[in-house]
Amino acid sequence: MELAILMLTVGSAVVEIKCGSIYRLEEAYTIFLNGEERGTTQKVVTSLFNLSPDRDYLLQLAGEDGSIRGEISFHTKTETAVLNVRDFGASGEGEQDDTVFIQAAIMACPPEGRVVIPPGKYRVTSLFLKSNSNLELEEGAVLIYDGRPGRLPILPGLLSGKEENSFALGSWEGESADMYAALFTGCGAENVNLYGKGEILGGASMEDWWSEENRQSSPHRPRMLFLTHCKHIRVQGLHFSMCPSWCIHPCFCSDLGIYDVEIINPEDSPNTDGINPESCEDVEIAGCHFSLGDDCIAIKSGKGRRAQENPVPGSHIQIRQCFMENGHGGVTIGSEISSGVHHVTVRDCCFRNTDRGLRIKTRRGRGKSCVVDAILFENIYMEQVDTPFVLNCFYFCEPDGRSDYVQTKEALPADERTPNMGELVFRHIYCTDCHIAAAFFYGLPEKKIKSVFMEDVRIRYAKDARPGLPAMMCGVEKMCRKGLFFRNVERLCLKGIDIRGQESEAIDAADVDVIIREVQE
Structure with missing residues (x-):
């Protein structure tokens, strides 16, 4: 077990217990500070309160058998x-x-x-x-x-x-x-x-x-x-x-x-x-x-005049050890991302009963600075998530969201209004009781998604799966127990994909330039 201090104040600390668990520990640990018992914890990220300022502390965690499993020293700030x-x-x-x-x-x-x-x-x-x-x-x-x-x-x-x-x-x-x-x-x-x-x-x-x-x-x-x-x-x-x-x-x-x-x-x-x-x-x-x-977490970077005059992307964002439930999306990028989003890592999280799990949404008109790149999702567990993976480049937000310009599936000239989807990596993700589709990726025909890499992804469907729309866009029909759906992707790499219970083929891919696949059905 490894302990790490994430935050220190004059009277509190945050410790991360690195032992392979996600959000909740498999057993309760007793907290000792300088030899004094301070309660128990069963959370990977644990807060410590009622500390004294400007003081040395030795934090020790004892397992249910009483043995010390991990320890770390820290010093609170002065006030x-x-x-x-x-x-x-x-x-x-x-x-x-x-x-x-x-x-x-x-x-x-x-x-x-x-x-x-x-x-x-x-x-x-x-x-x-x-x-x-x-x-x-x-x-x-x-x-x-x-x-x-x-x-x-x-x-x-x-x-x-x-x-x-x-x-x-x-x-x-x-x-x-x-x-x-x-x-x-x-x-x-x-x-x-x-x-x-x-x-x-x-x-x-x-x-x-x-x-x-x-x-x-x-x-x-x-x-x-x-x-x-x-x-x-x-x-x-x-x-x-x-x-x-x-x-x-x-x-x-x-x-x-x-x-x-x-x-x-x-x-x-x-x-x-x-x-x-x-x-x-x-x-x-x-x-x-x-x-x-x-949405539980939605990463954004503005739109309209503000983003055009002063584009500031969202970047270097780390999300981990979180528990998301009962939301539209577990972690969403968009849709207001006209300044772009890059270098985002989401790992070691649990999603339960959300409409989508990992969701990216944009549309024509967001602009050439709308570049989504260097996105990594890994080691995530999902339960009762309608569609675990969604990338939608036809999101019908705003008054013109259903216009022909935004929604046409024909290729338009790529210009200063066209968003750009770069490299996306999804690995070690395990989903149970899915309903609508395993994944739904729909890029723009004039500016395809550059790269989608999926490795060690397991999908299982709910016995009573309910049909629904996988994404908020025009022209898509309701789905139920759909497999992996891809449109308009330059490079698609699927390794170690284990999908069971779908009603049609495991992979439905069209207008994909290169496909590398290793899928178990």
Whole structure:
């Protein structure tokens, strides 16, 4: 067993237990810190709280037989001051608006200090993060988002100034747009740790934020955590629920870590994505649990004027040891990816009861900077996933999404509006109880998918498999127990593919230039 420290603050740490398990350990381990027992864990990515600042620790994990299986030493960070929000006037009784009192503590916090929100219920609107600070929600602390229109600040989509120096603040689905401020908002913040065992309740319902009239209204719906142009941000341990829209939305950020976070929303809640890094680089998401109404993780890079004038791709994103369930997609790239996405690795994850597992969606019009390349998915288990693999270059989003230009399957001239799908690798992926299709890849005829490499992939179908559409595009018919479906690919390599129970041939490939296949049926 190997242990690795993923995150350290003044009072917490995140440890990854590397023993071959995915998300959950096969047995419970007892935690010892400096010889003192600190409970048990059965999670591969485990949080440690209630640590002292500026102190050496020896972490040891003991198995059920009492033997020490692994250990690692670490030193917590120093702190300059501790500010309790109760001392600033916050009541924690859930009745008064505690926003200004908590914000006062945040603004008064000296560099490397810590703001503590102790147990209690705190009704708040929007809080703004400050650089070089720690914000801890202790166990039993509950932030209740009082997000009624008229009470929330508005983040303008575009601030005034010279056009070449214009600064987009608010955002909605990849474009600059007015939006309500999130419960936590960071604008240009650096070196911030937001952590703890506390809860964040978004308070959304079908009567307010999720109603038909509010889904596309302007200003647009708020997030729970919105970060723009931030650096060196860490989020740990928090529980989010009932989010008005996307839960965690970092935009134009770098060096971002999100660990051991849980995001829970109803299955029918609209646009309640879990974590959506947009035009971000150096992102690590590990040990998180999602159960919600849309994509669990959606990697994006903008669209429209903002992406054309300032294309910033999403890059160097690592996702591992996560559990995704009850969403539209486990991990999605798109569809707002006009600036491109590259060097993404998703490994050691479990997907359960999602519509799609690994999903890439784009369309004509995203532009020549929309290059998706160097994508790796490996060591993933899926259960009750309708279609495990989807790449759709005809995604019918936006008002013109069903137009002939977007949806025609005839080759059009490749120009500055044409997206480009590069090299994609899928290996060591095991899927049970699939329903619609094992895989559905549909590239553009004028700009084919460059390379799809699949190795050691096992597919089994549900006995009561239900038919459905494998992708959101025009002209595709419902499928059930379909095999591997490929259209418009330059190079397709299939090695060690084990597919059983399909209703037709294992591979349905057309307009594929080169096929290398090793398939068991």
